[in-house]
Amino acid sequence: xxxxxxxxxxxxxxxxxxxxxxxxxxxxxxxxxxxxxxxxxxxxxxxxxxxxxxxxxxxxxxxxxxxxxxxxxxxxxxxxxxxxxxxxxxxxxxxxxxxxxxxxxxxxxxxxxxxxxxxxxxxxxxxxxxxxxxxxxxxxxxxxxxxxxxxxxxxxxxxxxxxxxxxxxxxxxxxxxxxxxxxxxxxxxxxxxxxxxxxxxxxxxxxxxxxxx
Numbered sequence: 110x111x112x113x114x115x116x117x118x119x120x121x122x123x124x125x126x127x128x129x130x131x132x133x134x135x136x137x138x139x140x141x142x143x144x145x146x147x148x149x150x151x152x153x154x155x156x157x158x159x160x161x162x163x164x165x166x167x168x169x170x171x172x173x174x175x176x177x178x179x180x181x182x183x184x185x186x187x188x189x190x191x192x193x194x195x196x197x198x199x200x201x202x203x204x205x206x207x208x209x210x211x212x213x214x215x216x217x218x219x220x221x222x223x224x225x226x227x228x229x230x231x232x233x234x235x236x237x238x239x240x241x242x243x244x245x246x247x248x249x250x251x252x253x254x255x256x257x258x259x260x261x262x263x264x265x266x267x268x269x270x271x272x273x274x275x276x277x278x279x280x281x282x283x284x285x286x287x288x289x290x291x292x293x294x295x296x297x298x299x300x301x302x303x304x305x306x307x308x309x310x311x312x313x314x315x316x317x318x319x320x321x322x
Contacts, residue, residue: 119258119321122233125224141187142177144205148194149175163193210238220246230254244320247272248313250305257302267297267317274311277304297321 149159156175160166166189173179174186182190184198191198206212214221220234230251237245248256269278270292278285278293280301285293295301297317305311 121226122224123321125226139202139205140177140208141182141201141205142175142180143208144201145190145194146175147208148196148201148204152194154194159190159193161193162195163189166190166193211240214238229256231256240320242319244315244317246315248303248315250274250276250303250311250313252308252310253305255302255304257300259298259300264296264298265317265319266294267315268292268294269303269316270314272312272314274305274307274309276311276313277306278302 149156154162156168156171160168160171163171166186170179170186171190174182174190179186187198187201191201194200210221214237216236220236221238222235224233226232231254232249233246234249235244235246237243250256269276269287271287271289273289275289276287278287278295278301280295281299286306287293292314303313
């Protein structure tokens with residue numbers, strides 16, 4: 110008899126992603142130094158010209174800001190730099206925010222993060238960076254493997270689509286067998302199971318909002 114995946118699979122997956130990405134996420138803090146330098150180079154303004162246009166800003170201050178030695182510039186310094194760049198202080202922060210993967214991320218089929226559950230015969234691949242608002246990724250099942258439990262403890266939507274193989278999906282007392290190209294939308298609060306019926310690896314596209322992380 111096939112061993113079922115525990116009901117805590119999703120909590121285990123979330124914890125595994127958290128452990129794997131905690132150091133990476135910590136490094137994804139707002140980088141004003143990089144944003145200021147990027148804007149200055151984009152506008153083709155030298156450091157000396159920026160300081161002059163900024164009302165004789167001390168070049169040593171600008172250098173310290175761009176190199177990150179001054180990690181939290183004063184509002185007066187930021188206003189001077191923004192004036193020298195011919196922009197607003199808010200644009201400095203917007204440029205810095207766009208460098209964060211949670212705001213702009215170009216991915217590949219390998220995904221942003223991967224967690225393997227060898228005992229269950231399942232691999233979870235996230236296409237998106239770790240964020241609480243959305244999960245988009247894929248579940249790769251070995252032959253005849255199964256997930257059973259609750260994905261979300263709240264009434265939020267789940268969308269799955271079969272990319273490879275054939276899956277049986279049961280939500281409470283309703284059952285559907287999906288083949289490649291078919292999809293299903295259901296409420297994540299209900300007990301459900303996902304089983305790969307194929308004799309080969311099966312792949313499900315999984316989308317949840319918010320993320321089960």
